[in-house]
Structure formats: structure tokens, C-alpha cells
Amino acid sequence: MEPRVQDPQQPKAATPMVEIRGLRTQFELPGRTFTVHDNLDLTVRRGEVMSLVGGSGTGKTVLLRQILGLEQPAAGEIRVLGQPRGSLGERAAASRVGMLFQHGALFSAFSVLENIAFPLRELRTLPTSLIHEAAMVKLQMVGLQPDDGAKMPSDLSGGMIKRVALARALIMDPPLLLLDEPTAGLDPDSSDGFVTLLRSLHRDLALTVIMVTHDLDTLFELSTRIAVLAEKRVIVNAPPKDVIAFQHPFIHDFFLGQRGQRAMELLREYPFAV
């Protein structure tokens, strides 16, 4: 039971933005049921940058898709901003959760500005001039120039595609942003630039972020917490330095194996993450 009186020494925990309880995810394969998550719990609080890490096939992307409402779990509950995910209509969900897909997922026949504006246009409630203005604001927010708005996706570099996709994910000003491998496929300079952008947007827009990444630089530069998926559930959810100290074979291999030295250097380099 919650204590009636808050200990003044103990700051009140931030509001949960996502609460997952007893989640089970399974897929029917020929002749058998394949269980990805079993009794998985996870809470993500306001202002956190929560990174999901885990071995290949542990269900990190599926979890993002479930929070977004693109997939339904077999059992358990997912609450987004205090409401059961299933009870949020499409419009309400779009204004609460933005998603950056791994490969950007831009519409190739639409210009940059049309791609950014797409979710607002779909609402069919706002005048074109207002939609254009909102898309221009987001274009510049992600560090692109007004002239870039007329370009087509085929004219863009990998880093620009990510920025356009991010602008589109933010067009409805959602408080919660999901990122699937945000820096995958970028060269080191573009990756650094994108991480810097994500960090400043997280701060300036007071975003809560849930991110899947295999990249240790991205992980340590941005994460305030790391949740590790193994054995079909979250085995630890804690600040980076506590996760590294957690005894588990996956964590040992991921952080302290061949790449261990680098992980330790990164922790020293980015005290923000500790």
C-alpha cells in the first residue's frame, strides 16, 4: 500500500507515462506457439529516456509496436498516459505517441514537407495554411532548412531521412516518443549529430523517450535508464551504471564482454547517463 504521507526527503516519483503489466506476446507458428514475452512488467516515467536492450528476437521492436497500438498482446495490460492502450482511439493515440521507425518509412512520392504534414492532413480538420506552417516549424526544429521542404526522399542523405521522419513523429506534439534504432545506418558524424538533436529535443520539449538501440554510444549518451529484456521479460530496469553491475550472462556479454572496456570508457565520458 502507498504511504499516506510522502517522506519530504523522498521526492515523489514522476508520473508513469507507460505501464505494462503481465504482458504475454505469442505468435502461432505451424504446429507450435512461439512465446516472445511472458509476464513482462515495465514502467516508464515522465522525462525518462528508457532504452530497451536484449538479444536478437527478445521482442524489443514488438514491444514498441504494442505501445504504439500496431500489435495486440495475447494477455496483460498496456497503459499509455494512464489509459488502457486499447481504449485510445487512433486520433488520441497519435497525439500522445510519436514513433520513429528504423528506416524512416517516408512516403517516396511525397515531398519532405508533405511527409512531415501527413499525420495532420489525415485529421482532415485543419486548414492547409495551418498545416503548412506547422510542418515548417517542425522542419526547422529538426535542423533542416526551409528549402529542404520541397525535396523528395530520394534526394536526401540517411541523416536527413531520419530528421524528416523525426519531424513527422513530432508533428502532433506528442509527449511520448518511441525510437527504433535511431542511429542505425548513419555514419559516425551523422550519428553524433542526430544524438545531439535527440538530446536537445528531449530537454526542450520535455519528452519521454523509449528507444531500442544496439549502439553503445547512442545508448550511453541518451539513456537515463536501461531495461534489459531476457528470459521473455524485463530482468532489470535501472540507471546505466546499475544495469552494468547486474549479474546476468547477457549483460556480461553485452556490456562487459569484448565491448566491456568501451562501455566503461563511455560511462566515464557521459556522466549524464549515470
Ligand SMILES: Nc1ncnc2c1ncn2[C@@H]1O[C@H](COP(=O)(O)OP(=O)(O)OP(=O)(O)O)[C@@H](O)[C@H]1O
Ligand atoms: N508477426 C509475427 N509473426 C511471427 N513471429 C513474429 C512476428 N513479429 C515478430 N515475430 C518474432 O518475434 C520475435 C521478436 O521480434 P522483434 O523484432 O521484436 O525482436 P527484437 O528484439 O527487436 O530483435 P532484433 O534485435 O534482432 O531486431 C522474433 O523472433 C520475431 O521473428
